[in-house]
Amino acid sequence: MKIWYSFIAFVLLFTIVSCNSKGEKKEESLKKEKKVVVPELKLSIDSTAISSFYETYPKLKNFQGEVNSLYLKKNSTQLWLDNKGVVEFGNTLYNKYKGLENEGLKANFPYKEINAVFENNTDNKLSKVNTDLMITNLYFYYAEKVYRGFDEKTSRSLEWLLPRKKLNYQVFSDSIFQKSTINDDKKSKMFSQYYKLRDVLKQYREIEKKGGWKTIEIDDTYKNLKLGDSSAVISQIRERLFVTQDIKEDNKSAVCDSTLIKALKNYELHHGFTPKNIILKEHIEDLNIPVSDRIKTIIVNMERCRWIDPALEKGKQYLEVNIPEFKLYLIRDGKIAFTSPVVVGRAMTKTVIFSGTMSNIVFSPYWNVPPSIINKEIKPGMAKNKNYLKQKNLEWNNGAVRQLPGINNSLGLVKFLFPNSSNIYLHDTPSKSLFERESRAFSHGCVRVAKPRELAIELLQEDPKWTPARIDKAMHAGKESWYTLKNKFPVYIGYFTAWVDREGQLNVYKDIYQRDESLLKLLTEE
Structure with a gap:
C-alpha cells in the first residue's frame, strides 16, 4: 500500500512540474509576442x-x-x-x-x-x-x-x-x-616631434610621481671633479644620472670612474654644453634643475609643435636652424645630410623665427652696412679717425656704406640669400673663435655659419659645374659674384628649447631669448 501511495505522489509531482514548465514556456511565448519595439532615437537639431x-x-x-x-x-x-x-x-x-x-x-x-x-x-x-x-x-x-x-x-x-x-x-x-x-595611432596629424615630446613628457611625469631627483649638494668652494677623484658629490651625480637613465647602473660608488665621465659627457652633449672630461659647477647646477621645470619646457615646445605643418618635414630637401641649439641642419630625403654650428642674434638683435626660400649664393660678397651700424659705429669712428673707412676696408656707395670683399669682410667669403622683409640671411664670418663658445648669440640678427664652404658644396651638388675647386676660387676671388640655385631650398628658422633627436634622446637648450615663460603663462592660464 505504501508503494502505491508513493507512486501516486510521484505522478502528481510530475504532472505539476510538467504543467508549470508548459506554463512558463507559454508565458515566455506571450512575452515575446507582446515585446515592445522602441523606435530609433531621432532628435531634431536645426x-x-x-x-x-x-x-x-x-x-x-x-x-x-x-x-x-x-x-x-x-x-x-x-x-x-x-x-x-x-x-x-x-x-x-x-x-x-x-x-x-x-x-x-x-x-x-x-x-x-x-x-x-x-x-x-x-x-x-x-x-x-x-x-x-x-x-x-x-x-x-x-x-x-x-x-x-x-x-x-x-x-x-x-x-x-x-x-x-x-x-x-x-x-x-x-x-x-x-x-x-x-x-592618433598613425601619428600623422601632427609634426612628428610632437609625438616624441609627448612620449618624453610621460616619462618625466612618471619620474615626478616618484619624487623626482634629489638636489646634488655642493658648497661655495667647489671647483671641479675629474677622473679618479673621490667625493660624496660623485655618488649624488651617479644617482641623479640613473634617474633619467643617462647612466644604466647606480653602483653607489663615490669614485669618479670612466663610466661616470662618459655618461656625464653624453648629458652635456644633449644639454647645450661642450662635453668635457671634468665636472664643473655649471654642470651640477644644470643637473639640479627640478623635473617640474623640465616638464614645463617640454610642454611649451609641444605647443610650438602644434603650429608646425607636418607637410614641412615631408619636403625632399630643406634647411633648418634651431636658434637655442646654435645649429643648422640640411635635411635631404628625411635624413640629416649636413650640420654646422651657427652664431645667432644677441638678445637685443634677435634672429627672427620665420621661413624663406633660398635662391642665391653670393661669393666674395660686399657687406652693405645697415643704417643703425653707420649711425652708432661708423660715423663716430670717422669723427675720431679720418682714415677709419680705409682701415676697415669700407667705402661710400651711393650715399651708403659697404665693406669690400675679402677675408676680413664681416660676411666672410660667402653668403646665402633667401629674400625676406627682416633682411636675414646665412653667411660666413671672419670671427671663427665664436664657434668655440657654448652660447653663441652674438650677431646683429643674421645667422653666421661655421662651415660655409661645406654648405655651399652641399647646396651645389645638383650642378656638376660647381666643383669644390671652383667654389674655393669664387670664395677667394675678391670680386662679388652671384649664383642662382637651380632648385630653391626652403629655409626654416625655429625656436625649440626641447627637442628629441633621431636617437630618441631629449635635448634641452637654454632659453636665450626668454620666450618660454610668456608661452607657459598663456598655457597655464587657459
Missing part, C-alpha cells in the same frame, strides 16, 4: 536649436559655424546619443578630454555641465538636444586644443612667423561619422 544653444553657452560660439555645417550633413539629427544614452565614441572622446594632461594641456572646457553628461547621468539637467550639442562642442574644443593650439594671432604676438598649420575642420567633421578622429 539651426534654430543651435542658435538657442549658443545664446545659453556663448563661450563656445566660435564653433557655431562648424557645428551648423556638421549637423546639416547629419540631416539635423543627433550625433552622440541613442536610446541607451551616449554612444561609445562619445565616451571615448570624454576620456581623451579628461586625459588632456597627457598632451601637456589642462582640461578646462568652459562649461561644467559636460561632466554631468558622462559622470552622473542623474545630474545631467541638459535636454537631449543640448546634451548632443554640448558633446559636439567638446569635440571641436578637443580638436582645437590638441591639433591646432593657440591661434595665429597669439603665436605672431610671440614673434613666431613660421607658416602656421591650417586645421582642417572638414576632415575632423567627416571623421566623426567614421568614429576615428580621437585616435
